[in-house]
Amino acid sequence: MNVEYINPFLSSLVNVLSTMANTKIVPGQPRIKKDEVAQGDVSGLIGMVGPTMKGSFSVSFDESLALEIMFRMLGERPTKINPDVTDMVGEITNMVTGGAKRILGEKGYDFTMATPIIVSGKSHTITHKCEGPTILMPFTSDFGKVHIEVSFDK
Amino acid sequence: MNVEYINPFLSSLVNVLSTMANTKIVPGQPRIKKDEVAQGDVSGLIGMVGPTMKGSFSVSFDESLALEIMFRMLGERPTKINPDVTDMVGEITNMVTGGAKRILGEKGYDFTMATPIIVSGKSHTITHKCEGPTILMPFTSDFGKVHIEVSFDK
Numbered sequence: 001m002n003v004e005y006i007n008p009f010l011s012s013l014v015n016v017l018s019t020m021a022n023t024k025i026v027p028g029q030p031r032i033k034k035d036e037v038a039q040g041d042v043s044g045l046i047g048m049v050g051p052t053m054k055g056s057f058s059v060s061f062d063e064s065l066a067l068e069i070m071f072r073m074l075g076e077r078p079t080k081i082n083p084d085v086t087d088m089v090g091e092i093t094n095m096v097t098g099g100a101k102r103i104l105g106e107k108g109y110d111f112t113m114a115t116p117i118i119v120s121g122k123s124h125t126i127t128h129k130c131e132g133p134t135i136l137m138p139f140t141s142d143f144g145k146v147h148i149e150v151s152f153d154k
Numbered sequence: 155m156n157v158e159y160i161n162p163f164l165s166s167l168v169n170v171l172s173t174m175a176n177t178k179i180v181p182g183q184p185r186i187k188k189d190e191v192a193q194g195d196v197s198g199l200i201g202m203v204g205p206t207m208k209g210s211f212s213v214s215f216d217e218s219l220a221l222e223i224m225f226r227m228l229g230e231r232p233t234k235i236n237p238d239v240t241d242m243v244g245e246i247t248n249m250v251t252g253g254a255k256r257i258l259g260e261k262g263y264d265f266t267m268a269t270p271i272i273v274s275g276k277s278h279t280i281t282h283k284c285e286g287p288t289i290l291m292p293f294t295s296d297f298g299k300v301h302i303e304v305s306f307d308k
Contacts, residue, residue: 001179047202048268113201116283117199117210120279129247
């Protein structure tokens with residue numbers, strides 16, 4: 001897997017949060033995840049299966065940022081992660097992966113998305129079990145951190 | 155999705171833990187997950203994509219049970235969930251889904267497995283975002299609890 005394959009996911013997340021939630025996030029340095037541990041409070045995960053590749057994607061939010069996005073998208077401000085927030089994170093996961101799928105499809109990398117899974121729990125960590133490396137891309141915002149991880153078998 | 159589709163995953167998990175780790179788990183009552191929250195300390199998740207269906211599977215262990223399985227499978231007894239334990243949970247996730255895939259394939263339900271994702275974090279919860287219901291199947295053992303969740307779009 002080429003580090004550049006993270007770019008469609010990166011631009012798709014920036015775009016979704018900007019257009020849907022008027023929220024600006026600032027990309028940090030993308031890197032290959034080795035022993036590093038990246039924590040989040042609510043994460044959206046999705047599997048991807050194509051004719052020549054398979055893999056997985058995750059996006060992990062700090063609780064503070066997820067709740068702010070919830071407020072900006074839907075006008076509700078829950079005090080903690082509830083089913084409405086996990087629904088929203090599932091939607092964002094679908095939109096970001098769908099956006100990346102279109103871009104990667106134009107480059108000849110086709111895949112079908114499985115259905116998203118949401119994880120809630122203070123400071124959980126995620127490990128993608130792929131033969132290829134996992135690429136980690138951190139972002140900062142005024143309301144907390146978010147990071148994405150992408151791994152493909154090719 | 156029919157509640158019976160959980161059975162291949164159920165029997166596959168019982169079989170894998172029995173043969174690989176000499177660990178007996180006792181099935182509880184399968185049910186459709188509604189507002190219920192089921193917690194785990196380490197979970198393996200996997201996406202499934204087929205020509206006519208897609209979905210997701212998760213298996214969530216109490217830490218105490220995951221560490222006991224680790225000891226029985228590999229002779230190591232770590233004091234907490236570490237990368238060796240997440241590797242093992244990834245393997246179990248692959249084996250259980252692979253076993254279920256064979257059984258469901260014989261019934262005409264074909265799918266390809268994405269790559270597994272492991273979540274670590276005390277008392278996290280998982281939400282499958284499918285159009286179909288999520289089926290929850292709890293198990294008990296002498297060393298703690300484990301549960302599986304399966305959801306398909308059909």
